[in-house]
Amino acid sequence: MSVSLFVGSAEEEEFRADVIRFISEYRGLNGFHFQGSKWPEVKALYRAIGQCGWMSIGWSDAAGGLGRSAVREFILWDEMAYARVARPPLGAGIVAKTLIAHGTEAQKQKWLPPIRAGEKFFSLGYSEPGAGSDLAGLSTRADLHGDHYVVTGEKCWTSYAQDSDYLWTLVRTGAVEDRGRGLSLMILDLHAPGVSVRPLPTIDGEQLNQVVLDAVEVPVEHRIGPENAAWRLVKDALDVERHVQFPPARLRRDLEELVAWLRKHEHELDPVVQRTVAALGVGVFEVEALALLVLESVVKGRPGDVEAAQNKLAHAELSQKIARAPFELGLSEALIYGPIEFLYRQSTWETIGGGTSEIMRSVVARQGLGLGGRS
Amino acid sequence: MSIDFSLGEEADAIAQTLKRFARDQAGGAVVPCARFSPDLWRKLCGLEIFSLTGAKEIVAVMEALGKTNFPGPLATTFAAAQLFEGDDRARIVSGEMLVAMGELHGDGLFPWAAIAQRFVWCERDRAFAARAISIEPVETLGCEPWGKVRLERESEFRHAGRALAIADIALGAYLAQAGRYLVEAASEHAKTRTQFGRPIGDYQAVAHALARCATELAAAAALTRVAAHSFDAERKNCRVTSAAAKVSAGKAANSASQVVHQVFGAFGVTEEGPVFPVARRIRQLTLTPGADATARAHLLEHVGLIRSESV
Ligand SMILES: Cc1cc2nc3c(=O)[nH]c(=O)nc-3n(C[C@H](O)[C@H](O)[C@H](O)COP(=O)(O)OP(=O)(O)OC[C@H]3O[C@@H](n4cnc5c(N)ncnc54)[C@H](O)[C@@H]3O)c2cc1C
Numbered sequence: 001m002s003v004s005l006f007v008g009s010a011e012e013e014e015f016r017a018d019v020i021r022f023i024s025e026y027r028g029l030n031g032f033h034f035q036g037s038k039w040p041e042v043k044a045l046y047r048a049i050g051q052c053g054w055m056s057i058g059w060s061d062a063a064g065g066l067g068r069s070a071v072r073e074f075i076l077w078d079e080m081a082y083a084r085v086a087r088p089p090l091g092a093g094i095v096a097k098t099l100i101a102h103g104t105e106a107q108k109q110k111w112l113p114p115i116r117a118g119e120k121f122f123s124l125g126y127s128e129p130g131a132g133s134d135l136a137g138l139s140t141r142a143d144l145h146g147d148h149y150v151v152t153g154e155k156c157w158t159s160y161a162q163d164s165d166y167l168w169t170l171v172r173t174g175a176v177e178d179r180g181r182g183l184s185l186m187i188l189d190l191h192a193p194g195v196s197v198r199p200l201p202t203i204d205g206e207q208l209n210q211v212v213l214d215a216v217e218v219p220v221e222h223r224i225g226p227e228n229a230a231w232r233l234v235k236d237a238l239d240v241e242r243h244v245q246f247p248p249a250r251l252r253r254d255l256e257e258l259v260a261w262l263r264k265h266e267h268e269l270d271p272v273v274q275r276t277v278a279a280l281g282v283g284v285f286e287v288e289a290l291a292l293l294v295l296e297s298v299v300k301g302r303p304g305d306v307e308a309a310q311n312k313l314a315h316a317e318l319s320q321k322i323a324r325a326p327f328e329l330g331l332s333e334a335l336i337y338g339p340i341e342f343l344y345r346q347s348t349w350e351t352i353g354g355g356t357s358e359i360m361r362s363v364v365a366r367q368g369l370g371l372g373g374r375s
Numbered sequence: 376m377s378i379d380f381s382l383g384e385e386a387d388a389i390a391q392t393l394k395r396f397a398r399d400q401a402g403g404a405v406v407p408c409a410r411f412s413p414d415l416w417r418k419l420c421g422l423e424i425f426s427l428t429g430a431k432e433i434v435a436v437m438e439a440l441g442k443t444n445f446p447g448p449l450a451t452t453f454a455a456a457q458l459f460e461g462d463d464r465a466r467i468v469s470g471e472m473l474v475a476m477g478e479l480h481g482d483g484l485f486p487w488a489a490i491a492q493r494f495v496w497c498e499r500d501r502a503f504a505a506r507a508i509s510i511e512p513v514e515t516l517g518c519e520p521w522g523k524v525r526l527e528r529e530s531e532f533r534h535a536g537r538a539l540a541i542a543d544i545a546l547g548a549y550l551a552q553a554g555r556y557l558v559e560a561a562s563e564h565a566k567t568r569t570q571f572g573r574p575i576g577d578y579q580a581v582a583h584a585l586a587r588c589a590t591e592l593a594a595a596a597a598l599t600r601v602a603a604h605s606f607d608a609e610r611k612n613c614r615v616t617s618a619a620a621k622v623s624a625g626k627a628a629n630s631a632s633q634v635v636h637q638v639f640g641a642f643g644v645t646e647e648g649p650v651f652p653v654a655r656r657i658r659q660l661t662l663t664p665g666a667d668a669t670a671r672a673h674l675l676e677h678v679g680l681i682r683s684e685s686v
Contacts, residue, residue, distance in 0.1 A: 132640050134570040157641040201646040208641065265481060320633075327629075327658060330667035332484050335521070335659055337514040344516065344658075348636055349644040356640065358580040 004078065004249060005288040006295075008071055016075045022052065023083045032084040032250070033346060036206045039163045043121075045086055050118030055092040063100045063108065064116055070298045074243050074291075082249035091115040091122040093244065094237040095168050098185070101240075102225045102233055111187070125155040125169030125188070125211060126234075132157075133359050135170070136180035136231070140213060142171040149173075149223070151188060151216045157353075161197050161209035164190055170234065173227050180231035185224040192216050204346040242308040243298045245354065246315040248291040251284050254322045254343060261326070261340050265333050276325050283318045290314050309355075309363035316350035316357060323347040380600050386435035389424070393439035396422060405444040405556065405653060410518055411490065413470075416447050420470030425456045430541060430603035434548040438596075441552030444653045446518075448487045449549060450660075451476045451495075454542035458495060458502060458532045467493070476502070476542070478665025479526060484513070486663050488522030496526050499669050500614070502535035503528045517659025540606055540617040543670070546660060547599035547620035553657050554592045554628035558585055560649050561638040568640075575638070584634045591627035598623050615677040618670040625661035632657050 007013065031042035049055055058073045059065020066072075077088045096115050099108055114120035131138035140153025151171055161167065167188040174182025190197065194216035199207040225233045259268075259277060267273045290311040297304025323343035326334035334340045351357040365371040382390075397406065400415055424436045433453055440449060455467050455474040466472040475491030478498065488494070489512035496505040505526040512522045532538070562585055565576030575581045602616040632654035636643045643650045675681045 127641070130569075132570065134572075137570070137572075203644050203646060203648075203651045208645065327662065330662065332480075332662045332664040333482065335515040335517065335662055336484070337516075341516050349641070351637060352640055352644060356637070358578070358637075361580065 004252075005285060006074075006292055008075065012071055012075060015072055016079060019054075019076055019079045020083075022048075023079060023085055026085045027083060029086075030084045031086040032081055033204070033342070034206065035087065035160060036162065042086055043118075043163075046089060046118035046121075048118070049086075050116060053116075055089075055118050056096070056112075056116040059096060059100060059112075059116075063096075064112055070240075070243050070295060074247075074295050077244040078247040078249040081247035082253050084250075084253060088244045089118075089121060090124055090168060091120060091166075092118075093241045094124070095122050095187075097240050098224060098233055098237045101236065104221070106221060107224065120166065121160070121164045122166045122168045122187075123158050123161040123164040123190070123209075123211075125158055125161075125167040127155065127157045129154060129156050133356055136183070138170060138172060138183070139176065140169070140171045142173050142184060142186065142218065144173075144220070147220050149186065149218045149220065151186070151213050151218050153213050155211040155213070156208070157200070158197075158209045158211050159353075161190060161211050162199060162207065166190060167195075167211060170230055178228070182228055183230040184227050185230040185233055186218050187222045187224065188213070188216060188218050192218075203348060204342070238308070239304065240298065242304060242311075243291070243295045246291065246312055248284070248288040248315065251287055251315065251318055251322065254319060254347075255280055255284050257339050257343070258322055258325060261334075261338075265331065267329075267331060270329075273329060276329060280318070280322050280325060283314075283321065287311070287314050287318050306364055306368040309360040310368075312355060313357055313360040313364070316347075316354075316360075319343075319347040319350045379604075380597060382431040382435045382600065382603070386429075386432045389427075389432055390435040390439045392422065393424070393436055394442070397440060397443035397445050401443060405442075405649070406446060411446055411520055416473075417470040419445070419447065420468065423468070425452050425468035427453075428457070430544050430606035431600075433541060433545050434599060434603045437545045437548035438552045441549035442556045444553060444556070444656060446656070448473065448475070448491075450542040450545040451487065453545045454538040455493070455495065457538035457541055458535065459493075463493065477663055478669065479524075480664045483523045483525060484521060484664050485524045485526075486521050487519065488524045489513075489520035494524070494526055495532070496528060497535070497539065497665070497669075499672065500536040500539055502532045502538065504530050504532065515659060517656045519659055536614060537606070540602075540614050543617035543621040544599060544602045544606060547595065547602065547617070547624040550621075550624035550628040550657060550660060551592050551596040551599055553653055554588065554624070554631035555596070557628075557631050557635040557650065557653055558588045558592060561585055561635040565638055581638055585638065588627065588631040588634050592624075592631060595620065595624035595627040612677075615673045618673040621666075622670050622674070625657075628657045629661060 026045055029041055031038050035042050053066050054076055056065035057068050058070055061067045080086050092115055096112060099111060126135055128138045128140060142149040142151045167190055169186055169188050170183050171186055172182055173184040194214040196212045198210045200210055201207050262268050262273060293307045294304055294311045297307050326340055427433055451474055454476060456464060459467055467474055472492045473490060474493045474495060475485055475487040476495035477486050479496055488510050494505040494507055496503045505528050508525040508527055510522045510524050515521050565581050566574050568575050599620040602620040605613040605616050636650050639648055639650055642648045676683055
């Protein structure tokens with residue numbers, strides 16, 4: 001069990017105990033880091049989560065969920081992260097919550113039940129070769145032809161597209177000059193004619209994907225929300241999902257693995273090692289505290305852009321500090337293939353995926369401090 | 376050293392040959408971090424670089440190889456060429472025989488142990504020929520064939536201090552240029568990659584980070600050349616300057632790797648990307664067992680915090 005700073009109500013802690021019991025059957029899976037290579041097992045796990053009703057734990061009753069607060073979602077995915085078994089799937093989070101808030105009845109009928117059951121999976125199709133940090137500059141076009149759009153363009157760095165059923169994708173329906181105001185949100189079938197998915201192997205041994213869209217037909221009824229109104233929807237979706245995106249217990253687990261490794265190699269009595277580990281321990285508390293600020297903002301329905309950016313920034317940087325510590329301490333055994341060497345490679349992308357640290361600092365500077373912005 | 380950081384015409388000519396060689400072999404700007412290739416190694420040795428004994432020429436070679444991410448026990452082989460004599464030396468410099476050299480600590484992790492034919496066991500500034508009693512190969516971040524070993528000492532080498540100094544200088548030269556290669560590649564990317572309507576290099580978050588790396592690497596490269604001049608002039612401070620050069624280059628190259636990963640965004644964390652093959656090698660080269668402690672001892676002695684007996 002993770003030693004979280006957060007202690008919930010008696011019911012919430014009972015729920016945590018249920019989650020931990022559930023997870024015990026999946027220990028050793030490590031779908032958190034290896035979802036791609038462990039997909040059949042991770043898929044089975046998601047289905048089991050669906051059977052418990054936990055995929056939809058935070059959805060409203062009306063939407064077929066359990067109607068629980070964001071705290072339960074936080075506990076669920078924080079414990080999953082601590083056990084390294086799985087990450088929160090995009091479908092049950094951003095996709096479902098956007099559908100619940102902005103989708104038509106037909107859209108809810110079509111997609112919510114299989115998401116809730118852990119049977120259909122989505123990838124996030126936002127980034128493009130020309131639009132990474134600057135998402136509003138994306139150029140994949142969707143042109144309306146009668147009852148369907150024809151979508152042409154290229155998405156890249158798309159996590160899990162090799163196994164997913166759908167792409168939750170941002171496309172340009174308006175003019176390029178309109179930037180964010182010319183974008184629409186669509187659900188695109190990844191098995192439709194004109195879609196090709198190419199792996200982009202990553203340095204952690206997993207893969208991202210390039211998704212080429214060549215005149216892919218997307219029915220109009222797969223557009224979510226009004227045309228050219230995606231920007232607001234994308235932001236709203238982040239607001240209700242940010243408390244589960246960077247689970248702090250992942251870092252506590254990283255630190256525990258580092259400590260076990262240091263003990264195994266008999267470095268625990270070295271005063272420099274001790275000083276470093278103590279500082280990392282404080283860092284873990286700090287990130288947990290920041291994650292709780294984010295959770296508070298979601299629970300209370302307050303704007304939390306700055307809190308979310310601070311949390312993402314601190315989380316990503318601490319993951320690298322923990323993974324790099326043995327290397328910075330000059331401990332050569334860290335080079336040998338194993339958990340520390342893996343974390344070193346994996347954490348390299350934490351300051352890039354999900355928004356870079358530079359962009360997070362810009363958000364804190366601009367929105368938190370009223371300062372200049374991007375430079 | 377007088378105020379002259381140049382390495383001399385002969386060294387410059389060697390550098391040009393090496394640059395051409397490395398690029399021809401790699402078929403691109405840098406050698407990908409593939410497994411060690413004995414064939415490539417012998418071709419490199421065919422250029423007779425390991426017969427060089429002047430530190431300035433060795434720096435020229437290593438700077439050129441560092442820029443192209445060239446694999447192999449390069450610094451070790453330069454040092455071994457100073458330690459071994461006769462037939463062994465001839466076989467080492469020709470690439471027929473590979474040397475593993477390092478300190479022995481903890482669980483016996485030893486660079487290049489998995490494929491070496493000769494072992495040099497170092498203890499601060501002493502070096503011993505050694506025989507391997509057991510070798511357990513291990514896979515490593517930088518793809519170098521290291522191993523966990525048990526060694527038995529045989530004879531002690533003479534002049535080990537100078538050989539170890541040349542290894543440090545060689546490594547410093549390699550690392551500073553490997554880091555420089557990354558920073559130049561990232562600067563090119565930052566000039567051409569546009570986000571929010573401007574090249575990302577216009578943003579100070581990007582430009583300043585690269586400028587900091589360039590400064591650290593410039594210091595390391597200059598210090599390496601100072602150490603080389605010191606070595607060639609047989610100055611007393613050569614051992615400490617060579618240790619300082621290696622530490623400085625390692626620190627600068629590792630921090631350049633991190634910044635450059637960041638500048639390339641997601642592309643930088645793909646296997647196709649230009650950063651990781653170089654970054655992983657830099658990490659590996661800066662983590663040879665015991666090297667840190669030995670360099671630190673030289674530096675602490677030099678600044679007077681510890682005396683030589685207490686090391
Ligand atoms: C592991 C991983 C998984 C991912 N999964 C997905 C996914 O599933 N779906 C998806 O759509 N995307 C995904 N991404 C893409 C991710 O969102 C982008 O990588 C990220 O937004 C950065 O874009 P970029 O890589 O194009 O870098 P760029 O935007 O080109 O940035 C390059 C560098 O320039 C800096 N920079 C850019 N603009 C500024 C500025 N204004 N001020 C200061 N610095 C600036 C950046 O901080 C960075 O250091 C993933 C990325 C990774 C690494």
